[in-house]
Amino acid sequence: MDFTEHTATEAVQNSFSETPDARLRELLNTLTRHLHAFVREARPSVEEWERGIEFLTAVGQACTDTRQEFVLLSDVLGVSMLVETLNEQEGGTESTVLGPFHMVESPPRELGDSIDLVGEAEPCVVSGRVLSTDGTPLPNAEVDVWQCDENGFYDVQRPDSQPPGNGRGLFRTDDEGRFRFRTVVPSHYPIPTDGPVGQLLKATRRHPYRPAHIHFIVRADGHVPLTTHIFVADSPYLDSDAVFAVKHSLIVDFAESHDEAAAALNGVETPFRHAEFDLTLPRQPA
Structure with a gap:
């Protein structure tokens, strides 16, 4: 199957088909479906997606033993x-x-x-x-x-x-x-x-x-x-x-x-x- 805009979601979900943990497989399939839908709707440029990756990287790098920046991000996004x-x-x-x-x-x-x-x-x-x-x-x-x-x-x-x-x-x-x-x-x-x-x-x-x-x-x-x-x-x-x-x-x-x-x-x-x-x-x- 060629990886196209129309086949992308199915291809990624199929890659999880052998996941032994049924709940993990369900979560990954649902995440893939909604994440791909977001990308299709927002249509970010390559530069915008790179900035998003850089932001998440910075969130991880800000975490320490006494500070949890990812919890903070989850909090402010509701x-x-x-x-x-x-x-x-x-x-x-x-x-x-x-x-x-x-x-x-x-x-x-x-x-x-x-x-x-x-x-x-x-x-x-x-x-x-x-x-x-x-x-x-x-x-x-x-x-x-x-x-x-x-x-x-x-x-x-x-x-x-x-x-x-x-x-x-x-x-x-x-x-x-x-x-x-x-x-x-x-x-x-x-x-x-x-x-x-x-x-x-x-x-x-x-x-x-x-x-x-x-x-x-x-x-x-x-x-x-x-x-x-x-x-x-x-x-x-x-x-x-x-x-x-x-x-x-x-x-x-x-x-x-x-x-x-x-x-x-x-x-x-x-x-x-x-x-x-x-x-x-x-x-x-x-």
Whole structure:
């Protein structure tokens, strides 16, 4: 079969016909069909295609042990959120993107510990429960949290001013499924713009900002893991998140509290900010 515009897709798909993994074969065939359709519709010049290859090469070269530029590209194109949305389980807390900064392990901490290792901002207490969809508390659930500081930087971005593990913690819920930790209210911030994804945003006149948020990954035996955020209710950019991750149900009020008893219980002074919310996990399918 001659390789022409009309036979190209079939020829490439046929080359995958002996792939033992049926799902891999399906994915490759679907990718080929849609990628070829894109090329036929857009009809890029050879120079434009070369520039595209150079861009993807630069994205790969920008990845390091603490930076994931391909995740960032997936995020700003809305692909990460689309995949999350298509795989979301009914009945649980809504999911959002993992983001490019879950690149290092969160240090294990005890309930009530602070993940703020710098201590330069207004204290904040974050608390809640991990529940099954029927409302049953989930004891010993794993709650992995990470966030930027009050200036909008993660520890891996500013190793000169933030100690490793700042803004990160791995917690286990108590017998009633409760978790709590001390931190600072995170800031809104720009995603990294010093790489090829930043160049893409500049070329398309898109802003790079994300509203203030805290990341969570929650796991419990017999339940579907959850990757999500909570968003600070009064943060800028809630209506124009650069990675399309904001969902109304995940916006949480970080209210100012002057409750002296609550402050003493949590090891902070008044006034402090307090965010209270539950995280709900669906059961694993039978």
